[in-house]
Amino acid sequence: xxxxxxxxxxxxxxxxxxxxxxxxxxxxxxxxxxxxxxxxxxxxxxxxxxxxxxxxxxxxxxxxxxxxxxxxxxxxxxxxxxxxxxxxxxxxxxxxxxxxxxxxxxxxxxxxxxxxxxxxxxxxxxxxxxxxxxxxxxxxxxxxxxxxxxxxxxxxxxxxxxxxxxxxxxxxxxxxxxxxxxxxxx
Amino acid sequence: xxxxxxxxxxxxxxxxxxxxxxxxxxxxxxxxxxxxxxxxxxxxxxxxxxxxxxxxxxxxxxxxxxxxxxxxxxxxxxxxxxxxxxxxxxxxxxxxxxxxxxxxxxxxxxxxxxxxxxxxxxxxxxxxxxxxxxxxxxxxxxxxxxxxxxxxxxxxxxxxxxxxxxxxxxxxxxxxxxxxxxxxxxxxxxxxx
Numbered sequence: 001x002x003x004x005x006x007x008x009x010x011x012x013x014x015x016x017x018x019x020x021x022x023x024x025x026x027x028x029x030x031x032x033x034x035x036x037x038x039x040x041x042x043x044x045x046x047x048x049x050x051x052x053x054x055x056x057x058x059x060x061x062x063x064x065x066x067x068x069x070x071x072x073x074x075x076x077x078x079x080x081x082x083x084x085x086x087x088x089x090x091x092x093x094x095x096x097x098x099x100x101x102x103x104x105x106x107x108x109x110x111x112x113x114x115x116x117x118x119x120x121x122x123x124x125x126x127x128x129x130x131x132x133x134x135x136x137x138x139x140x141x142x143x144x145x146x147x148x149x150x151x152x153x154x155x156x157x158x159x160x161x162x163x164x165x166x167x168x169x170x171x172x173x174x175x176x177x178x179x180x181x182x183x184x185x186x
Numbered sequence: 187x188x189x190x191x192x193x194x195x196x197x198x199x200x201x202x203x204x205x206x207x208x209x210x211x212x213x214x215x216x217x218x219x220x221x222x223x224x225x226x227x228x229x230x231x232x233x234x235x236x237x238x239x240x241x242x243x244x245x246x247x248x249x250x251x252x253x254x255x256x257x258x259x260x261x262x263x264x265x266x267x268x269x270x271x272x273x274x275x276x277x278x279x280x281x282x283x284x285x286x287x288x289x290x291x292x293x294x295x296x297x298x299x300x301x302x303x304x305x306x307x308x309x310x311x312x313x314x315x316x317x318x319x320x321x322x323x324x325x326x327x328x329x330x331x332x333x334x335x336x337x338x339x340x341x342x343x344x345x346x347x348x349x350x351x352x353x354x355x356x357x358x359x360x361x362x363x364x365x366x367x368x369x370x371x372x373x374x375x376x377x378x379x
Binding site: 016018019020021043044045046047048050060063064066067068070071079080081084086087089090093126127128129130131132133162165167168170171174175177178 | 193206207209210211213214217221222282283284285288307308310311313315316321322323324326327353356357359360361364367368371372
């Protein structure tokens, strides 16, 4: 999906939610590739839109929301995973989730975006090869020069449990080494 | 946009050769593998890569072949013979992880299925948002050791299957209501026009 498609599909979702008679707007917090494309223009494509949905999974509203996603996928002949809320659980486990700023409002949908510091923290915790370019973009945007700045962000957004997890700690170390240690640098 | 088709490894490679960021088609492949086409995984791997492709994509061709080998052994499936074609073994080692700690660590953390193709990509190249550990957190890596890896993904697969079954059930149960609401809304719109 390109930026135009991301916006178009989200607007369709807002309209679809209106048709399904949601009583109040569904609120999303957008992260991942769609965030990088729409907020930074640092990429052209993403395979899906990653969001946190502020709906309880056991409610009727959530079922309407999920059905709306399927209707849109069918209408525009797109993958059923065009929007994914799978990362929502993980975000809640990580720690403090920022409120975000309203970025798009249409029909019964409100899409918020978090501050880039938060997205950077999620990317550092994932630290997959494919995250390297996004991490570099965010470091540059945030003028991150010292590892201490990164540590402060990690402390701000990430729970102690996660920081103490051996594998997450390993991921953080990888980012440190790649950008501040003997790696490629900024 | 077009009709959504099966995101096979072959299609993924073709899209890489068309200039797409490799992790877009490979990400779609993972969506199909772990969710949308999880009941017909063989089809995602069966087709060989195109016989000819630009030489500049040789590393990605080898990576796609190695990936098929890795998915088959990890998820205990029969591996298609096309991946054994020697052209998918790189003449020089390829260290593809920009976040690798060091060459030594990359060698230690890369599964033999990739090393067989002279690719060093660490043990996180196919980590994904679907497979979870017992705490519900996404797997941070796939073990290098095959038996250990299989045990980890089996447990994650069982958790995932339960999750999908419950989500599908809830959605299917609600589908008639959602369709009725949608139809009513559209009728109202038409009447107003």
